Amino acid sequence: MPRVPQESIRRDEGVSEAAAPLPYPIGWFWVADLRDLKPGTVRRARLMDGEVVVYRTRAGSVRAVRPYCPHLGAHLGVGGTVSGENLVCPFHLFEFAPDGRCVGSPDGATIPAGLSHYEVRERHGMVFVWHGPRGGAPTWELPEVADPAVVPMFRWTGEIPTHPQEIAENASDFRHLPVLHGVHMAEAASCEVDGPVFRVRVRSTGQGRIGFFDSSQTIVLAGLGYTQIRFAIPRLGVVAQTWGMNTPIAPWRTRLHLATSCETAGGVRSRALAPVVAQAALRGAIKVLREDIPIWENKRYNPHPRLAPGEATLSRFRRWSSQFYPPE
Incomplete structure (x- = not known):
């Protein structure tokens, strides 16, 4: 890996x-x-x-x-x-x-x-x-966003020189995806906010190890430490899962744990493809990470960004994320 x-x-x-x-x-x-x-x-x-x-x-x-x-x-x-x-x-x-x-x-x-x-x-x-x-005691619970029986097939852990919010914010920053990662992604519906849960549904296209792909994705954030992405690839008959867990370990330093799995719709072909897709998903996530790190490592957090038209989801993410900090 x-x-x-x-x-x-x-x-x-x-x-x-x-x-x-x-x-x-x-x-x-x-x-x-x-x-x-x-x-x-x-x-x-x-x-x-x-x-x-x-x-x-x-x-x-x-x-x-x-x-x-x-x-x-x-x-x-x-x-x-x-x-x-x-x-x-x-x-x-x-x-x-x-x-x-x-x-x-x-x-x-x-x-x-x-x-x-x-x-x-x-x-x-x-x-x-x-x-x-x-x-203090927990004020909210991690949501059940996938079949509890699904566990990762592949995983990776590394230390990243940034804050968990900067990593989580990428889920709402669609403008950088084609520029930095060569992935074209557009919201299929407006984002949903339910207390500590932030949910975005998107469609994405791009070129991967399995060729050109067109997939629908649901991205769920539960606080700033848990991201779960579920994406279906109908032509392959599979649904892949990617988890990204951001654990702060020092000021402006995060231990990122990535994990992937894949479910099938049945059939010998899709069952054989499941580990291939799960491993490709992890490799893809690491590729994206490599491309993001130089930006995170050298950028400055802007608490009052001047957003462009069409970045309403990013603006809503910022408002949502403010609930995860203790009072001054």
Whole structure:
């Protein structure tokens, strides 16, 4: 699978969150794939200016906690283990139950403190955690926009020198597509906004690995961390899915996780084509990413853009995205 060259995604690491033109957004953010979390697995993931420890209990439940043990501060993601349903600190082997309480140790002692949990959701074999102001409870849920049984066939992860909003905004910026990517896309209907969900229906044409294509697409954004694109190619009898998850890991730096899958309308030909189309979709997404990175890396975020005629969807996206930031 092609990779974005690391030298093309560097950016000044010295920018502070206070100086950044956009703060960290509120919402659901990808931290792991379920297939990488076998029962008993403990993993660490970056989120905002810190980390999350994600683990799966022996019974199969996925949990996510803040990384440091409240006893003497050991990092639970470095040497931490799972004992039954409990997460075990690597330093003194204190055990923490799924509700966060300290429930045991080798000599039976406990501490009067527990772990701080993140709310966790699983969608299509991917794990998301909620980031909100002051650790508050989720104020909205990830939508069910596809068959829950559909899971990615192919995936790619990389670090991008930009903010999640800049990546998500591309879903509403149709003017740059033929110029930068050689894809002609036009809205088939006006965009729809339903609270934290932004939906656009488009038709696109272009030249890909499978030849000239003409497809209808539905793009769904749930907050600034989750984008799902479903596109049908009638002549091939397939419907492909692409997911783009934007997880901020530092000011103006995002971990982007791409995943693709493909469903068929039946028939031997379409079933054989499904993995080919899914892999082509991922390669296409990475190609687009390569073309976008130099723009993102060198552009300046403009909070008051002077838009051209026909950019009503982009204007509406900006208004919609403002809800994902905490009050000043």
